[in-house]
Amino acid sequence: MVFKAALAAGATVVVAACSSEGSGGSGGSNGQPAADTPPKAKITAEPALDAKDAPVAKPVVVKVTDGKLTEVSLAGDSGKQVKGELAADGLSWTSGEPLGYGKTYTYTAKATGSDNKPVELKGSFTTLKPASQNRATLNPIDDAQVGVAMPISVKFDSPVKDRAAVEKALSVKTDKNVEGAWGWLSDTQVDYRPKEYWPANITVSVEAKLYGVDLGGGVYGKSDVTTKFKVGRNQVVKINTPDHQMHVYRDGAKVASYPCSNGLDSDVERNTPVGTYMIMEKKEHAVFDNARYGYTNVNKKWACRFSNHGEFIHENQDNAAAIGKTNNSHGCVNLLDADAKAYFSSALIGDPVEVTGSKLGKQTQSDVKDWLYDWGTWKTLSAVK
Template sequence: MSFGARAAGPTGGNHRLASAALGVATALIATAALATGTWGPAAMNRVLAGGSVSPPPALPAAEISIQAGANPIGDGLVPIGAGPAPVSPTTPVTVAVQHGTLQTVQVTDAKSGQQVPGTLAPDSKTWRTTAPLSYDDTYQVAAVAVGEDRQVARESGTVSTVRPAALTTAALRPSDGATVGVGQPLVVRFTRPVADRAAAVRALSVSTSPEQAGSWYWMSATEAHYRAESYWQPGTTIRLNANVFGVDLGKGAFGQANRAATVRVHDSWVAKADGRSKVMQIFHNGTLAKTMPISLGSPDHPSHSGPHVVSDKKPSIIMDSCTYGVCEGDPGYYKEKVDLDLRISNDGEFVHSAPWSVGQQGSSNVSHGCVNLSPANAQWFFSHFNIGDVVEITNSGGPRLPVWDTYGDWTVPWSEWQAGGKS
């Protein structure tokens, strides 16, 4: 009798070996999946207990977008790629990532080689430039991110800025730090005609303390004025910002640089000159401070009516009638030195000392349009009135001061002023 071991069948032993190997492999995969976070503990337990689960989903790779716009994703922004349209130099360059976090971003000026500063959001999902670009320039953008799949992703692109057909500057008046009277309007003068006035006004901002609503009015294609419905309140602080850099002002012209001015309004000084009574009353902060006899323009040369604003002040000037067409040899010609002069219009109207007409002051109007005062009254007026203070002329027999004549702003009704002088 002989003894021997029973041989395994063709499937029994191999099947058990294959099953064991599969179990070990599954356990190893499950352990790795648990370590990487792709499977949770419940899935792990099911596998180890002999159950089965579907293979873990693949984690997404990082998707980097480079855009020139205010928002990182969407809103109709044009991604930087093949042939993007040039952008304003004030448009921020934004880099954003989906399914990952940004590691490094560089925006480099192709001309200078300098990098543009930027800031990374706390969640490391977006990065944005924090300084303006330059006109007619190209910027190289390079970004590196790590995706949820733990793989490194890279993206690059270029941003080009517009090339203006022309640049225009904006000069501000009053200048920064000036102290002015309650009648002083804000003035912005452009060096070139502005085709897109709406764009220009959007770039201009005014704030006042205490708050007073105001509006812009275009005197011409190159000059815009701003005022409130009535004179400024005494003690008001006015801040004017002309943020025109990067702004398309129409017909290919762009703003060259931003400007700003902070102005303070001093006490209210308003003079009311009446051509009928030949008397001028002077009000300080609304209270009558002084009354003085005057002589306004003669019937042949009547003074303009309406509010005038002091725009210049000089101890003496040479007044020459030839500046308005009455030259030497013509009837009414004059050229003489005049003292204590405060200009109230560009049409040759001043408040000044007139010793030659003291006899007519208070009784008749004999000037060429100016407000004549005695030397003593002129000295008082010169000492108290300054740029931006107001002289209101009534009953002069003359036409209203044109809005465009220096600061004829207050002759325009508020409803018309708010229309902005669009015509």
């Protein structure tokens, strides 16, 4: 005959075979166990039986004292077994995969005590059920090769209330020691950037272990996301707008200079904005429209966007007379066709573009503005102090 003791949260279940009493039993003359009677096995579990709102990302652990586990199973609502591993010493079992939200799980655990008698644990618990789930995406994507100014960006489907909880679930690993920090650019976006540009030719691995994380207001992370990408060679574009020249540097050495025409000097709103930007996208053919300045469906080649304010580096052979001599664009950097093609071929998404010399200040309304902040200011954008 076996019996089960009720297991409240954090309590211990003791299950043992009944023993007879009297002179034929194992007790002493006073009816108490003999001093050399082996102790009975005790099985404990976390989450405990009948627990409510159990966490889904924390491993389930079953332990035994004064005995060894012989069998442990944990099944979900559908009967599917949760993966787990029994320790080599037989003293514990640990689940090896996360649990589902709002599910009921049933334990069955068996052990043999030091007294060679079997004990058993049976019962169930339920996991937490979020009010809603928030999905996150990571950029750069797996296997991407990017420039040295490329930030890591985590974007959410809906606003995050507990930003610190998110940051604590994020990790960045690199081949070399790199000082960096997370900064919130909005309530749905947190970016990581290094203090200085990334070292060239390193691999960066990112984990966002958000599943099961309370993001505030009853909202939980929908899933974990990861990425692993490579930083390419160090290439930096430098433009001092009054010079009408665009210089390209590799590893600090100038490798190319191209005559250019930048934003019209006499109209601040048409200036190419100052600040450190980065190449965001590349298009062999691009169509430009700007109703404010009266042009639509203007086709240009070799276009590299470097700001969500609307600036590109692109071919404008139609403006050849001004290139290298006069700034007359609407903010873009105009190059001759051959030069634009040569630069386009060399550029990576994430390459920095450093602009100086104009009167139009930094354009921080973009969601790609990481390098427009000095390092001290950037660190204040973190929710973890």
